[in-house]
Amino acid sequence: MNIIVCVKQVPGTTDVKINKETNTIIRDEADIIINPFDEYAIEEGVRIKEKVGGSVTVISMGIPKTAELLREAIAVGVDDAVLLTDKAFAGSDTLATSYALSMGIKKIGGYDLIVCGKQATDGDTAQVGPSLAEKLGVPHTTNVRKIEEIKEGYIRCQRMTDDGFEVVEMPLPAVITVVKEINEPRLPSIKGKLKSKKYEVKIFNADDIGADKSLCGLNGSPTQVIKTFTPVHDINGEIIEGTAGEQAKNLADKLLAMQFVKCK
Amino acid sequence: MNYFLTEEQEMIKELAARIADEKIAPVALEYDREGKFPRDIIKYLADSDLCGVYIEEKYGGLGGGVLEMALVVEELSRACGGIALAFAGTGLGAFPIILFGTDEQKNKYLPDIAAGKKLAAFALTEADAGSDAAGIRTTAVADGDHYILNGTKQWITNGAEADIYTVIACTNRSKGARGFSAFIVEKGTPGLSFGKKEDKMGIRASSTCELIFEECRIPKENLLAREGMGFIVAMKTLDRTRPGVAAQALGIATGAFNAALKYSKEREQFGQPISSFQAVQHMLADMAIQIEAVRCLVYQTCRHIDSGAKNISKEAAMAKVFASDTAMRVTTDAVQIMGGYGYMKEYPVEKMMRDAKITQIYEGTNQIQRNVIALELIKESTRE
Numbered sequence: 001m002n003i004i005v006c007v008k009q010v011p012g013t014t015d016v017k018i019n020k021e022t023n024t025i026i027r028d029e030a031d032i033i034i035n036p037f038d039e040y041a042i043e044e045g046v047r048i049k050e051k052v053g054g055s056v057t058v059i060s061m062g063i064p065k066t067a068e069l070l071r072e073a074i075a076v077g078v079d080d081a082v083l084l085t086d087k088a089f090a091g092s093d094t095l096a097t098s099y100a101l102s103m104g105i106k107k108i109g110g111y112d113l114i115v116c117g118k119q120a121t122d123g124d125t126a127q128v129g130p131s132l133a134e135k136l137g138v139p140h141t142t143n144v145r146k147i148e149e150i151k152e153g154y155i156r157c158q159r160m161t162d163d164g165f166e167v168v169e170m171p172l173p174a175v176i177t178v179v180k181e182i183n184e185p186r187l188p189s190i191k192g193k194l195k196s197k198k199y200e201v202k203i204f205n206a207d208d209i210g211a212d213k214s215l216c217g218l219n220g221s222p223t224q225v226i227k228t229f230t231p232v233h234d235i236n237g238e239i240i241e242g243t244a245g246e247q248a249k250n251l252a253d254k255l256l257a258m259q260f261v262k263c264k
Numbered sequence: 265m266n267y268f269l270t271e272e273q274e275m276i277k278e279l280a281a282r283i284a285d286e287k288i289a290p291v292a293l294e295y296d297r298e299g300k301f302p303r304d305i306i307k308y309l310a311d312s313d314l315c316g317v318y319i320e321e322k323y324g325g326l327g328g329g330v331l332e333m334a335l336v337v338e339e340l341s342r343a344c345g346g347i348a349l350a351f352a353g354t355g356l357g358a359f360p361i362i363l364f365g366t367d368e369q370k371n372k373y374l375p376d377i378a379a380g381k382k383l384a385a386f387a388l389t390e391a392d393a394g395s396d397a398a399g400i401r402t403t404a405v406a407d408g409d410h411y412i413l414n415g416t417k418q419w420i421t422n423g424a425e426a427d428i429y430t431v432i433a434c435t436n437r438s439k440g441a442r443g444f445s446a447f448i449v450e451k452g453t454p455g456l457s458f459g460k461k462e463d464k465m466g467i468r469a470s471s472t473c474e475l476i477f478e479e480c481r482i483p484k485e486n487l488l489a490r491e492g493m494g495f496i497v498a499m500k501t502l503d504r505t506r507p508g509v510a511a512q513a514l515g516i517a518t519g520a521f522n523a524a525l526k527y528s529k530e531r532e533q534f535g536q537p538i539s540s541f542q543a544v545q546h547m548l549a550d551m552a553i554q555i556e557a558v559r560c561l562v563y564q565t566c567r568h569i570d571s572g573a574k575n576i577s578k579e580a581a582m583a584k585v586f587a588s589d590t591a592m593r594v595t596t597d598a599v600q601i602m603g604g605y606g607y608m609k610e611y612p613v614e615k616m617m618r619d620a621k622i623t624q625i626y627e628g629t630n631q632i633q634r635n636v637i638a639l640e641l642i643k644e645s646t647r648e
Binding site: 186187191193 | 276
């Protein structure tokens with residue numbers, strides 16, 4: 001069973017800096033970590049491998065520094081790490097990201113299952129997983145909280161819903177996105193850390209994966225961020241006091257004065 | 265401070281620190297209150313390869329020595345000195361095998377210890393044999409291919425929880441300390457049972473209990489070294505584990521200092537944080553100076569031992585005495601800085617003060633350690 005886990009670099013702090021021209025997050029200046037939901041995806045990938053055999057490869061699209069994060073995945077039992085990095089990928093929205101990842105995954109090839117975290121903690125869109133499945137033409141299930149069975153060409157999993165869960169069967173290859181209820185990610189081991197120190201992350205640029213640059217980065221992103229801002233709370237509420245009758249009269253007078261309502 | 269640790273030692277320290285902060289600290293007060301043995305924490309240590317840091321690579325360990333063991337003990341003890349003891353007590357039980365075991369004995373026992381599948385314990389102390397270890401009454405009598413053990417060991421760390429016990433027993437009463445021998449006894453051996461679990465002041469997450477041997481037959485191949493070597497096995501082992509006690513004390517002191525420093529910045533009296541008062545500042549400075557001095561002595565003593573030095577008793581004893589006396593002072597001062605809150609069980613320093621006390625007592629009281637140090641000093645000066 002060959003498993004590919006998609007991981008994203010996210011800012012490790014809440015102190016995020018924004019590029020004023022592109023309105024995207026400045027990633028190389030922030031302290032980056034693996035998106036916490038992706039830690040569960042990595043753990044699940046490694047658990048499946050330990051159960052049924054095979055290999056786990058992590059893939060990410062990001063700045064060169066992301067390679068260091070991918071090493072952390074090697075330290076917890078992942079076999080290979082691939083980083084897609086190119087100026088052409090800068091400013092990607094979820095569509096361009098899933099395109100680039102799909103091209104990278106096609107280059108790796110021979111996969112049975114792709115595991116993603118349900119969403120990233122920076123954008124919170126939860127779109128890349130399903131979008132990636134569309135690009136690859138394979139089925140997907142989101143918000144997986146448990147894999148009940150997995151074998152050659154078949155997976156049955158529990159998909160978390162607001163009021164319980166659904167049991168979903170799919171043929172493989174397929175994409176799943178996982179929620180934090182699925183497992184408890186392990187800590188690295190010393191032997192794993194020593195291995196990860198020596199490991200060389202495979203680096204691919206847009207040309208290496210045969211990506212059409214018009215579909216990458218800002219060019220390939222129909223989502224254009226026009227403006228980013230921190231919402232300001234400048235509404236000062238007024239509390240109307242008095243008896244119920246006085247309050248009602250007071251409120252009605254104010255609404256009339258502001259011409260929100262009219263007297264017939 | 266740069267302690268000039270190797271890259272691998274840094275890794276070990278960091279990973280142990282992560283387990284301490286993420287896994288131990290949240291449960292330390294509960295395990296102390298309930299006297300709960302930390303099986304779940306051992307699993308984390310095992311999965312991270314930390315259980316075998318001091319065991320040779322060919323037996324599944326990481327090939328480190330006393331320093332690697334101390335680094336783990338220190339970090340774990342920062343969060344809980346009692347929980348750390350499941351690891352440190354196993355080291356104490358394993359070192360007789362590491363130092364004196366045959367290849368066969370090492371192959372049989374060390375890989376499981378390194379993998380964290382089995383815990384070990386060391387059984388020397390008896391009701392009438394504490395500081396005076398020569399007072400051991402437990403006997404081992406040869407009987408064909410076996411030895412038959414009879415007697416009761418007391419206050420055994422990891423007792424009842426450990427799978428492998430190294431036991432010092434008397435094989436020839438007439439020879440005194442030279443009549444002792446060391447044996448490996450596996451849990452489950454008929455004739456080995458466990459007595460009451462002690463209700464202790466501190467290190468409450470650690471199991472301490474009696475080992476009772478009643479016509480306990482063990483195969484002759486479980487003898488460590490030779491008959492009559494038991495006292496030497498015990499002394500050489502303790503020379504290597506006393507820096508571990510020192511590291512435990514160091515960790516406890518560091519944990520208490522960190523809590524007191526944090527509190528002093530948050531607690532306001534007379535309209536300002538108490539850290540702005542010189543009385544508190546000087547206490548904090550003195551605590552930090554002592555801790556730093558302990559850390560330097562402990563690490564350097566470990567390096568001295570790991571270098572293969574022959575005479576290590578004095579150095580190991582010095583580290584143990586200095587670290588444990590410091591831990592007692594620092595934890596007491598931490599309680600003082602935190603005042604009424606420090607005295608309450610919902611804050612961690614009260615527990616740390618209780619945990620620190622044992623480090624002045626076990627693996628040789630600090631009074632006995634000073635005897636060892638002084639005798640060595642006198643011997644050395646005579647040699648010169």
